[in-house]
Amino acid sequence: AAARDQVQVAGSSTVLPYASIVAEAFGENFDFPTPVVESGGSSAGLKRFCEGVGENTIDVANASRRIKEKEIKACAENGVTDIIEVQIGYDGIVFANDIKGNAFEYTPTDWFLALSDEILVDGKMVANPNKTWADVNSAFPAQNIQAFIPGTKHGTREVFEDKVILAGCEATGAFEHLLEHAEGDSDKAKKKAAEKACISLRTDGKSVDIDGDYTETLARIESNKDGIGVFGLAFYENNTDKLQVATMSGVVPTTESIAEGEYPVSRPLFFYVKKAHIGVIPGLKEYAEFFVADEVAGPDGPLAEYGLVADPELSKTQAVVSEEEVIGGNS
Amino acid sequence: MNLMTALDKDVQTQKTKIAAKNVNVYYGESHAIKDVNVEIEDNTVTAFIGPSGCGKSTFLRCLNRMNDTIDICRVTGDISIDGEDIYDSRVDPVQLRAKVGMVFQKPNPFPKSIYDNVAYGPRIHGLAANKAELDEIVEKSLRRGAIWDEVKDRLDAPGTGLSGGQQQRLCIARAVATEPEVLLMDEPCSALDPIATAQIEELIDELRNSYSVVIVTHSMQQAARVSQKTAFFHLGNLVEFGATGQIFTNPEDPRTESYITGRIG
Amino acid sequence: MNLMTALDKDVQTQKTKIAAKNVNVYYGESHAIKDVNVEIEDNTVTAFIGPSGCGKSTFLRCLNRMNDTIDICRVTGDISIDGEDIYDSRVDPVQLRAKVGMVFQKPNPFPKSIYDNVAYGPRIHGLAANKAELDEIVEKSLRRGAIWDEVKDRLDAPGTGLSGGQQQRLCIARAVATEPEVLLMDEPCSALDPIATAQIEELIDELRNSYSVVIVTHSMQQAARVSQKTAFFHLGNLVEFGATGQIFTNPEDPRTESYITGRIG
Amino acid sequence: MPTVWLVIALLALSGLGFVLGRNRALASAGGNAKALHSLPAYYGHNVAFSALVPALAVLAIWSLAQPMVIENRVSAMIPAELVPENSTLGLVMSDVRRLAEGLDLAVEQGVLSPTDARNLDSGETDIRARLGEIGVALGSDVRPEVLTAAQSYRSLANKGQIIMSVIVGLLAMVGFAWAYGRTHKDFRARNVVEQGIMALLILAASLAILTTVGIVFSMLFESINFFGLHAWSDFFFGTTWAPNFRGDSDLSILPLLWGTLYISAIALLVAVPVGLFAAIYLSEYASGTTRAFAKPLLEILAGIPTIVYGLFALLTVGPLLVKFFGQGEDGILGVEWMSGATSVLTAGLVMGIMLIPFVSSLSDDIINAVPQAMRDGSLGLGATKSETIRQVVMPAALPGIVGAVLLAASRAIGETMIVVMGAGAIAKFSLNPLESMTTITTRIVSQLTGDTDFASPETLVAFALGLTLFVLTLGLNVLALYIVRKYREQYD
Amino acid sequence: MTDISQNTPGPEGSHAGSLLQQSDRTRKRNAAERRFRGYGIAAITVGLLMLAVLVFTIVSRGTGAFQQTFITLDVELLESKLDKSGTRDLDAIKKVTTFGYAPLIKNAVQAKVVELGIETDLKAKAMAGILSKNAAAQLRAYVLENPDQIGETVTFRFLASSRVDGYLKGRVSRDSIVNDKSISPAQLDLVDALVTAGVAAKTFNLDFITGADASDARPEAAGMGVSMMGSLFMMLVVLALALPIGVAASIYLEEFAPKNWLTDVIEVNISNLAAVPSIVFGILGLAVFINYMHLPMSAPLVGGLVLTLMTLPTVIISTRASLKSVPPSIRDAALGVGASRMQAVFHHVLPLAAPGILTGTIIGLAQALGETAPLLLIGMVGFIASNAPETLADGLLAPNSAMPAQIYEWAKRADPAFYERAWGGIIILLIFLVTMNTVAVILRRRFERRW
Numbered sequence A: 001a002a003a004r005d006q007v008q009v010a011g012s013s014t015v016l017p018y019a020s021i022v023a024e025a026f027g028e029n030f031d032f033p034t035p036v037v038e039s040g041g042s043s044a045g046l047k048r049f050c051e052g053v054g055e056n057t058i059d060v061a062n063a064s065r066r067i068k069e070k071e072i073k074a075c076a077e078n079g080v081t082d083i084i085e086v087q088i089g090y091d092g093i094v095f096a097n098d099i100k101g102n103a104f105e106y107t108p109t110d111w112f113l114a115l116s117d118e119i120l121v122d123g124k125m126v127a128n129p130n131k132t133w134a135d136v137n138s139a140f141p142a143q144n145i146q147a148f149i150p151g152t153k154h155g156t157r158e159v160f161e162d163k164v165i166l167a168g169c170e171a172t173g174a175f176e177h178l179l180e181h182a183e184g185d186s187d188k189a190k191k192k193a194a195e196k197a198c199i200s201l202r203t204d205g206k207s208v209d210i211d212g213d214y215t216e217t218l219a220r221i222e223s224n225k226d227g228i229g230v231f232g233l234a235f236y237e238n239n240t241d242k243l244q245v246a247t248m249s250g251v252v253p254t255t256e257s258i259a260e261g262e263y264p265v266s267r268p269l270f271f272y273v274k275k276a277h278i279g280v281i282p283g284l285k286e287y288a289e290f291f292v293a294d295e296v297a298g299p300d301g302p303l304a305e306y307g308l309v310a311d312p313e314l315s316k317t318q319a320v321v322s323e324e325e326v327i328g329g330n331s
Numbered sequence B, C: 001m002n003l004m005t006a007l008d009k010d011v012q013t014q015k016t017k018i019a020a021k022n023v024n025v026y027y028g029e030s031h032a033i034k035d036v037n038v039e040i041e042d043n044t045v046t047a048f049i050g051p052s053g054c055g056k057s058t059f060l061r062c063l064n065r066m067n068d069t070i071d072i073c074r075v076t077g078d079i080s081i082d083g084e085d086i087y088d089s090r091v092d093p094v095q096l097r098a099k100v101g102m103v104f105q106k107p108n109p110f111p112k113s114i115y116d117n118v119a120y121g122p123r124i125h126g127l128a129a130n131k132a133e134l135d136e137i138v139e140k141s142l143r144r145g146a147i148w149d150e151v152k153d154r155l156d157a158p159g160t161g162l163s164g165g166q167q168q169r170l171c172i173a174r175a176v177a178t179e180p181e182v183l184l185m186d187e188p189c190s191a192l193d194p195i196a197t198a199q200i201e202e203l204i205d206e207l208r209n210s211y212s213v214v215i216v217t218h219s220m221q222q223a224a225r226v227s228q229k230t231a232f233f234h235l236g237n238l239v240e241f242g243a244t245g246q247i248f249t250n251p252e253d254p255r256t257e258s259y260i261t262g263r264i265g
Numbered sequence D: 001m002p003t004v005w006l007v008i009a010l011l012a013l014s015g016l017g018f019v020l021g022r023n024r025a026l027a028s029a030g031g032n033a034k035a036l037h038s039l040p041a042y043y044g045h046n047v048a049f050s051a052l053v054p055a056l057a058v059l060a061i062w063s064l065a066q067p068m069v070i071e072n073r074v075s076a077m078i079p080a081e082l083v084p085e086n087s088t089l090g091l092v093m094s095d096v097r098r099l100a101e102g103l104d105l106a107v108e109q110g111v112l113s114p115t116d117a118r119n120l121d122s123g124e125t126d127i128r129a130r131l132g133e134i135g136v137a138l139g140s141d142v143r144p145e146v147l148t149a150a151q152s153y154r155s156l157a158n159k160g161q162i163i164m165s166v167i168v169g170l171l172a173m174v175g176f177a178w179a180y181g182r183t184h185k186d187f188r189a190r191n192v193v194e195q196g197i198m199a200l201l202i203l204a205a206s207l208a209i210l211t212t213v214g215i216v217f218s219m220l221f222e223s224i225n226f227f228g229l230h231a232w233s234d235f236f237f238g239t240t241w242a243p244n245f246r247g248d249s250d251l252s253i254l255p256l257l258w259g260t261l262y263i264s265a266i267a268l269l270v271a272v273p274v275g276l277f278a279a280i281y282l283s284e285y286a287s288g289t290t291r292a293f294a295k296p297l298l299e300i301l302a303g304i305p306t307i308v309y310g311l312f313a314l315l316t317v318g319p320l321l322v323k324f325f326g327q328g329e330d331g332i333l334g335v336e337w338m339s340g341a342t343s344v345l346t347a348g349l350v351m352g353i354m355l356i357p358f359v360s361s362l363s364d365d366i367i368n369a370v371p372q373a374m375r376d377g378s379l380g381l382g383a384t385k386s387e388t389i390r391q392v393v394m395p396a397a398l399p400g401i402v403g404a405v406l407l408a409a410s411r412a413i414g415e416t417m418i419v420v421m422g423a424g425a426i427a428k429f430s431l432n433p434l435e436s437m438t439t440i441t442t443r444i445v446s447q448l449t450g451d452t453d454f455a456s457p458e459t460l461v462a463f464a465l466g467l468t469l470f471v472l473t474l475g476l477n478v479l480a481l482y483i484v485r486k487y488r489e490q491y492d
Numbered sequence E: 001m002t003d004i005s006q007n008t009p010g011p012e013g014s015h016a017g018s019l020l021q022q023s024d025r026t027r028k029r030n031a032a033e034r035r036f037r038g039y040g041i042a043a044i045t046v047g048l049l050m051l052a053v054l055v056f057t058i059v060s061r062g063t064g065a066f067q068q069t070f071i072t073l074d075v076e077l078l079e080s081k082l083d084k085s086g087t088r089d090l091d092a093i094k095k096v097t098t099f100g101y102a103p104l105i106k107n108a109v110q111a112k113v114v115e116l117g118i119e120t121d122l123k124a125k126a127m128a129g130i131l132s133k134n135a136a137a138q139l140r141a142y143v144l145e146n147p148d149q150i151g152e153t154v155t156f157r158f159l160a161s162s163r164v165d166g167y168l169k170g171r172v173s174r175d176s177i178v179n180d181k182s183i184s185p186a187q188l189d190l191v192d193a194l195v196t197a198g199v200a201a202k203t204f205n206l207d208f209i210t211g212a213d214a215s216d217a218r219p220e221a222a223g224m225g226v227s228m229m230g231s232l233f234m235m236l237v238v239l240a241l242a243l244p245i246g247v248a249a250s251i252y253l254e255e256f257a258p259k260n261w262l263t264d265v266i267e268v269n270i271s272n273l274a275a276v277p278s279i280v281f282g283i284l285g286l287a288v289f290i291n292y293m294h295l296p297m298s299a300p301l302v303g304g305l306v307l308t309l310m311t312l313p314t315v316i317i318s319t320r321a322s323l324k325s326v327p328p329s330i331r332d333a334a335l336g337v338g339a340s341r342m343q344a345v346f347h348h349v350l351p352l353a354a355p356g357i358l359t360g361t362i363i364g365l366a367q368a369l370g371e372t373a374p375l376l377l378i379g380m381v382g383f384i385a386s387n388a389p390e391t392l393a394d395g396l397l398a399p400n401s402a403m404p405a406q407i408y409e410w411a412k413r414a415d416p417a418f419y420e421r422a423w424g425g426i427i428i429l430l431i432f433l434v435t436m437n438t439v440a441v442i443l444r445r446r447f448e449r450r451w
């Protein structure tokens, strides 16, 4: 088998655009071949990352979430022990609807009341009766509720559940109510059950899971003007001709407002490097360093221009890469 | 049995059932039937004889427009049945073929059970009101096809699993089951033993009472035995047509004579 | 020509070519051939006669193991050619069939040109060193099949576009082209006119000089004319086997007699 | 590339073998081809194959095994200290390999002379830079131990190559000689060659079995892991499908199975009648030209990427259906049965269109192959064309048609894009075809490419789904085989 | 005889009546016949209509991708920026990254604006914003090729940015960019002026057909060419393996295999493989070809192998069906003249079954050509912007994508310009498919015959 001479990256489709911008520039500016960046999801990427050490495994895994303990363990079982975690910035998650439609200013409560399976009415959990946004919040127009939210495979869904629905659940008092009536042996189990009840969404067609990508969400909004969708910030910014963005808790989502932590719905993006491959796969370290260089991942770099929320602590990340600092201590 | 016995059969003239005028048939470039004129009478058995490849089957297939199914085949001239031109655009070949049945030269049973092979025609023509009637038709047809005894225990067996001669008789049974007015039989006894042949010849004679039968045969004896009229084809031409007795005893055309006298089988 | 002429043909004993012992054939459950014993001699024409469906074709197909191709068909007993058991596991059925040629009851030309139909056998057996030799073989075979004159101008036309009798003769030509030592012919003249029949019979007689020929026929006259030995089958049994003259004049079994005397065709 | 030359030499030898074998056979028969047992070409093939096949097989096996052996030998030379902690020997070896290949390339391109390459000293030359010039990138600077290892790698590889060439060459000669020696007019060359071909045919057929074994094994272990983490009773008999990131999800196959069957059934309801009638029309009614164009055109439908169908479902068919069945008063039927563009019906209809050629083209070929005598027999009895087709032609063509339908059904079960975009992603039991549902296959893809932790039941369920689907379709196929056996009508 | 015709019920007048007049029953049957035929025509029409609708959709959305806006500029290759030392040492020149080339481009745009006398309040950076990000890369590549040109002024044809291109194509309008951060009305004014001056123009874009993928930031530079090569090499592998293996397996199973439970198992197995979701073949491919056999990732060879496994059942099922439909009398005829079974199959049966085999191949290849899911797991979906392969080995082993994967990726990307390219890519895919099929279709017609 001929030796592999290009860096091989796989993982999150959210990170993919950024990684491909970097890979392209890397290929142009270095004598190394352009890295191959595969999509396929954070989980699939990490899985292949953890398959072992060697040329037939990937060098870098992109992820739109932090690697889980269980995964680190699985990695270690396959001999992948030294993993460098690189946080590249944040992905803003925005709510947008058709450009010609009504404008919205949401709070998490609105979303909970609109989408939850059951809501708290007069101290009792009842099946969600809300049909229009006006039912949810009298300040809203009487537009049919039709939400296109990420399907359960997407990491965005987790963020949406945590930062919006669960927050709304707590804000409406439903969480407390559920916790009181929850069954379970321990407090932890009770909390888990209550959370589960909070985030279970209605299945009557008002809330539609989108398994595909943001383009699909957009297409759905185009064919149903009542629809309100969940998008990545970068996607929204490229489609401002078709979408108008809603505020969340009064904050307009922009790279700045997210970087400053004002806009609540966002998630960090990462990539993971297999330290054992550094020095073996040509250009691997150079790629990682180039990715987090100021001129690339900084606030004025091409990534931010495309929609990445730059990490305010980029210099720390750069140090992690140049020092090859691995998860769980130094080596 | 000798040739002469047939020749003094009565040859009375019947009304014309099928009239063919100036019929020409072409397979692509090749001219298979050349300007044939013939009148086939009702209640008569007409035999087509002639050397192999002379166009008997081709002409026979013209009579119920089976030639339509051969792409390269082209027919010109007039053929009428009961005075109606069968190549008229208003004529429905399906109705024509129901009226003019056919037994093909190569036995072609359907890949179905023996019963279904025979019941097929009656079913599509709605000849039976119920199962019992259909059973009756099937049995009767198989009997007429002289094959009932051999297959009565295995009516559910596939028709394709029969011996060559059995298949041939099955096809005859299948053809008579639809009660056509004219029955075209292309060498119906070629694979049959003498006894079965005799039974089929009896059937033909019986059919003549109500219908008109055209039979292609290579056996002069058979032609003499069963037919009242005989047509002799040669190289696509209808050389001679007339009463069977006359053709066999006193042919007008030298070609006919040489064919008849050169006979062996 | 009369039946008697055949009967005083010399019946000299030849060495045994094919010997069948206790042959039984089953199609699934049904018992088609029952305990048949027969010896077919070299340089002899053997005729198989018997009513339709009695098992002639089935037995014939045993002799070159063509029954192998029918899934449900099972053969027991011994059949040997030149003393070698043909059902022995070491026997290559292909070599056997090259040695024992066959003309099927239903003409089955390949959907190829007439030339290729005939040339196929010689090609796979390497009988011709070059194109010229092959041309020669094809022409000779077609002549022996009495069809050369009819097809010589259209050797490139498909064999399936021939008339029924022409196809039959084509299949005969195809079979003789490979020069088999034994030729099995299942009703080879069923679709032929008397003249063509005579030519094929002549061929058979000629083949006898070097080979052994087995012919199935429904025509007693033909059996009498061409064969030296005759086997009479009835309901799967070999009822009687002997010199043709004896069988036709002095049958031992009453069934044979009734079949022969009940003859018509 | 000496291996290429070796192969060329083998081919030349086998070509020579053909000619010689053929000639020897002819000579043994005194030039009379008729005296041979088989056609002369078979003798040629026999010698050619005997020379070629075993030698090629050894060549292939050797080429696969040599790197492993060398790798073992060389890695034994690498001191344990050299392997950095948490790295593996394998990685060091890829470094060695890359360096060795780089040196070979350098020699090939004339940048280094063979002797120079052999006597390189990592202390003196900046090997990384020199190799960089010819486009071979190394991950790090070359350590002396790695260089030594690489050098012995090269010499071993060289030696191996030479030994292999000799062995393969010898084997070819032996095969050649053996077959040539056996060549005699009575030698049953055809049988031998045909046995060889038969072996190849059997090999090809067993590949299907191997694939199956591979598929089962590639899913089995992860499935077992899944059942270790999740109750099988919930998976097989539960009624909800609701994966979530917190774990403790309901993962039952039943609602997915229902969706799969429902959507596939609708797709087949579209594809089978349309495809069959199209096939019938093409083979029985259409003129030659119509057929020549319509059939390949329909086949394009099978090649349009499914993403296009997905978009077509989402943007065209879905909204159209909503216009009919949704929108209340404003809709065409004035009913409010459908809330969104995605539904079982949407996906089923569009998938049906995609499947048309699967049914039409194959059935057309099969129908066309039914002998004309069958049709003549029926037409001669006064049957209409349609009666002939329905009652004679179709039953005779049944096995092939069932095959075509099975193929279409298989494709329907395996389709993802159209379902994702056309039917939605909600798993539920419902009889209403205007509601969203989803299928097993889409869930496999989505759980496999999703963001849940890869060791969690939410991801592993994909393998269990795959395996279960495999077993289910197996049952379906057994049924189909049974039906075909029962109703098959054999013509001729 | 007469008794029979009397016995038989009603409609049997049908035989007796005039041929020119259809009997009631015939009329009914003919109506059924017409209906039946009508269904056939309707089926074909439905199929073709759907094809027409799909093709129309594809073509109307995709043709735009074949044109692209270019802006012609004269760039002064400043020595001070590119080679400070002045030694023309390639290594030193390489140190200047594409970011370092940005000023040259800014200067060039500004110079052009001044030269043409266009009035604008835009800053130089914003002016350069109408160009593709690819411009700097193009410039750098040129300089590295021709270091001697440093210091000279060279004319370049740069791609315009996707928004500008969209503006000229009508996709982007002044209304639609109100909230757009990537472009401003003033930039559009500049573009208008450049178009009037003939500096910016929309022309046919060969790079779309021959080029490689580009990142999300520069849709205007993305092309199908390399992924087309990927698909081509995969199809070669599939054709070279699936057809012979499929036909061989079918021949064995249909013609030679003893009919017993084992062959039944194999038969059921093969039809079952057809129902295995394609992504599962990806799982298998990853496990067997990459993890076990250590074949390279993202390689068309592996893709081809996986697609071969996926296509095999289709080829086998259709081949077996056609072999079955060859009448046994043909085999008998061949065996009867002493052909071996092998000869009978290869000389007679196979040619007669060829149409069905080719149909299976056409459909199987079409399916393989359009398949993405299995490629996902073996690393052929994503951003793979390698160079076009130069040798066969390169084509099989170097990382590459495939057309459907490329289209799928583009369809997901945020910039609407990629949407147009996705449809354009589908046009190319279909042309590829039709070209591939044509050969098979012509062959198939030659083999078709009735008997």
Ligand SMILES: Nc1ncnc2c1ncn2[C@@H]1O[C@H](COP(=O)(O)OP(=O)(O)OP(=O)(O)O)[C@@H](O)[C@H]1O
Residues within 6 Å of the ligand: B160, B161, B162, B163, B164, B165, B166, B191, C027, C032, C051, C052, C053, C054, C055, C056, C057, C058, C059, C070, C105
């Ligand atoms: N393939 C088959 N499957 C089942 N039964 C068969 C098959 N072929 C023949 N038979 C049966 O076996 C018996 C003998 O058939 P065979 O074909 O040998 O008769 P035959 O003597 O050749 O008759 P014929 O003169 O009509 O050709 C018949 O009863 C026939 O129905």
Ligand SMILES: Nc1ncnc2c1ncn2[C@@H]1O[C@H](COP(=O)(O)OP(=O)(O)OP(=O)(O)O)[C@@H](O)[C@H]1O
Residues within 6 Å of the ligand: B027, B032, B051, B052, B053, B054, B055, B056, B057, B058, B059, B070, B105, C160, C161, C162, C163, C164, C165, C166, C191
């Ligand atoms: N389908 C066809 N295509 C081309 N030529 C054909 C076709 N069918 C028959 N012919 C030719 O037409 C001529 C007449 O054939 P036809 O079948 O009518 O002969 P026939 O008198 O029935 O002969 P036989 O007694 O041998 O059946 C022959 O020369 C034959 O070769």
Ligand SMILES: [Mg+2]
Residues within 6 Å of the ligand: B056, B057, B058, B105, B186, C163, C164, C165
């Ligand atoms: Mg005829």
Ligand SMILES: [Mg+2]
Residues within 6 Å of the ligand: B163, B164, B165, C056, C057, C058, C105, C186
């Ligand atoms: Mg027979």
Ligand SMILES: O=P([O-])([O-])[O-]
Residues within 6 Å of the ligand: A011, A012, A013, A014, A015, A040, A041, A042, A043, A063, A064, A153, A154, A155, A156, D450, D451
């Ligand atoms: O592909 P994702 O992991 O970013 O959803």
